[in-house]
Amino acid sequence: MDAIDQSLLELLRGNARLSYAELARQVGLSAPAVHERVGKLEASGVVRGYRAEVSPEAIGLGVTALIGIVEDSGGDTDDVLEAFRAMPEIESCYFMAGVESFLLKARVGTIAELEQLIVRLNRTPGVASTRTAVALSTKWENRPQPVPAPPA
Amino acid sequence: MDAIDQSLLELLRGNARLSYAELARQVGLSAPAVHERVGKLEASGVVRGYRAEVSPEAIGLGVTALIGIVEDSGGDTDDVLEAFRAMPEIESCYFMAGVESFLLKARVGTIAELEQLIVRLNRTPGVASTRTAVALSTKWENRPQPVPAPPA
DNA sequence: GGCTCTGGTCGATCGCGTCCACGGCCTACA
DNA sequence: TGTAGGCCGTGGACGCGATCGACCAGAGCC
Numbered sequence: 046m047d048a049i050d051q052s053l054l055e056l057l058r059g060n061a062r063l064s065y066a067e068l069a070r071q072v073g074l075s076a077p078a079v080h081e082r083v084g085k086l087e088a089s090g091v092v093r094g095y096r097a098e099v100s101p102e103a104i105g106l107g108v109t110a111l112i113g114i115v116e117d118s119g120g121d122t123d124d125v126l127e128a129f130r131a132m133p134e135i136e137s138c139y140f141m142a143g144v145e146s147f148l149l150k151a152r153v154g155t156i157a158e159l160e161q162l163i164v165r166l167n168r169t170p171g172v173a174s175t176r177t178a179v180a181l182s183t184k185w186e187n188r189p190q191p192v193p194a195p196p197a
Numbered sequence: 198m199d200a201i202d203q204s205l206l207e208l209l210r211g212n213a214r215l216s217y218a219e220l221a222r223q224v225g226l227s228a229p230a231v232h233e234r235v236g237k238l239e240a241s242g243v244v245r246g247y248r249a250e251v252s253p254e255a256i257g258l259g260v261t262a263l264i265g266i267v268e269d270s271g272g273d274t275d276d277v278l279e280a281f282r283a284m285p286e287i288e289s290c291y292f293m294a295g296v297e298s299f300l301l302k303a304r305v306g307t308i309a310e311l312e313q314l315i316v317r318l319n320r321t322p323g324v325a326s327t328r329t330a331v332a333l334s335t336k337w338e339n340r341p342q343p344v345p346a347p348p349a
Numbered sequence: 350g351g352c353t354c355t356g357g358t359c360g361a362t363c364g365c366g367t368c369c370a371c372g373g374c375c376t377a378c379a
Numbered sequence: 380t381g382t383a384g385g386c387c388g389t390g391g392a393c394g395c396g397a398t399c400g401a402c403c404a405g406a407g408c409c
Binding site: 178 | 209210211213242243244245246248251252255258261281286287288289290291293294295300330332333335337339341
């Protein structure tokens with residue numbers, strides 16, 4: 046993971062569909078060399094995948110909510126997790142320090158759907174209570190920050 | 198935005214580096230047809246871009262925190278936003294309903310850096326108070342949910 | 350000093366991206 | 380109902396890119 050790898054990551058975070066030839070020009074190597082480097086970054090898990098970023102509103106998911114979950118003292122955390130995983134509306138799931146064990150980011154089409162989701166969450170075994178905050182607007186999201194000095 | 202467009206979005210959300218030829222095979226059209234459809238999806242803003250997803254730990258950003266911000270009654274929201282925007286650690290910024298006007302997702306390398314970030318946030322004009330919760334682990338993040346029925 | 354491993358370039362081949370001309374279907378309208 | 384026009388697709392052509400193999404330079408190690 047040297048400076049060239051960092052440049053490649055930076056470039057691919059900006060536009061994942063850049064050709065190897067274009068990447069090669071940008072970093073001053075040959076295309077096969079870039080191909081090999083990127084392959085190693087993928088194989089080592091540094092690059093997890095390449096995703097098209099779709100505007101949520103455009104596909105009818107205009108409502109974003111952040112939901113804190115307090116767990117039942119008797120519940121099994123893994124079961125709760127499984128239940129969350131089965132709900133496709135839950136885009137992100139963090140296990141947190143604090144009273145609320147989980148923080149979920151959910152995306153639905155309407156407030157009515159959000160209501161149904163919250164009801165389902167509250168009914169989930171192991172969930173003691175939920176606290177929902179809805180996002181009025183998303184100022185930005187998943188902004189890539191510059192790759193800092195490598196850990197190695 | 199018909200069923201084929203939805204398939205294309207689904208495919209590209211799974212792997213943004215698929216070739217047009219491959220996409221064409223998957224949806225049963227010719228490559229130029231797919232090229233044109235994807236071009237229109239990009240032009241209309243449905244597809245915002247293509248991003249490589251990089252493992253945060255691999256680039257030395259092992260600490261994720263969610264930070265709620267209570268605004269000063271006298272502060273200017275736009276100024277606060279500008280200040281947040283200038284902090285690269287803040288990956289996402291939502292404007293929320295509720296006492297806390299903003300919810301930030303921040304990513305830093307160490308707890309010490311998180312401390313410095315919180316100090317900077319509290320010093321920011323317009324910020325009355327902050328509430329930080331750190332993520333112990335990320336169960337999943339930005340999981341693409343199936344494209345539902347189109348709004349049209 | 351020579352061996353080997355790593356990581357690069359170069360060249361060749363094959364497939365892909367992309368442009369263009371053409372054609373079929375659907376609709377609007379007389 | 381016949382017809383014109385627009386939309387959206389296909390097929391062909393051509394140049395570029397992906398990718399493989401062969402080869403080479405430098406570092407580290409015996």
